[in-house]
Amino acid sequence: MEKKKPHYPLSEVQRVVEDRGVNAFTATALIGAAALGLSVEQAVAVVLGLKQKDLYKSMTTNADHKIWQDVYHATLKSGLVAYIKVTLRENGTVVIQFKEK
Numbered sequence: 001m002e003k004k005k006p007h008y009p010l011s012e013v014q015r016v017v018e019d020r021g022v023n024a025f026t027a028t029a030l031i032g033a034a035a036l037g038l039s040v041e042q043a044v045a046v047v048l049g050l051k052q053k054d055l056y057k058s059m060t061t062n063a064d065h066k067i068w069q070d071v072y073h074a075t076l077k078s079g080l081v082a083y084i085k086v087t088l089r090e091n092g093t094v095v096i097q098f099k100e101k
Helices: 008-026 027-035 039-049
Strands: 057-058 067-073 081-085 095-100
Touching: 008 039, 027 039, 027 095, 039 081, 039 095
Parallel strands: none
Antiparallel strands: 057 067, 067 081, 081 095
């Protein structure tokens, strides 16, 4: 299922990222950010700089239609566009994907 409105408040996602820093990213997201030429600090800054207008879509996972993921597109300083997938999870890793669009 997909929708064009965020499932999670962006401010809440950003609060978790601000509080946890690198620990808010999955290993997959960190690998993807590095592949885009970003340091951990830069990847955190990109997420903290997201705006509501950057939302691409909100969708459920393939494995569980009750778990939502919000997808944002962010233009990086390099000109590349990042595909950033976030979800609020109890373990605090909210940035689950960070790759080139």
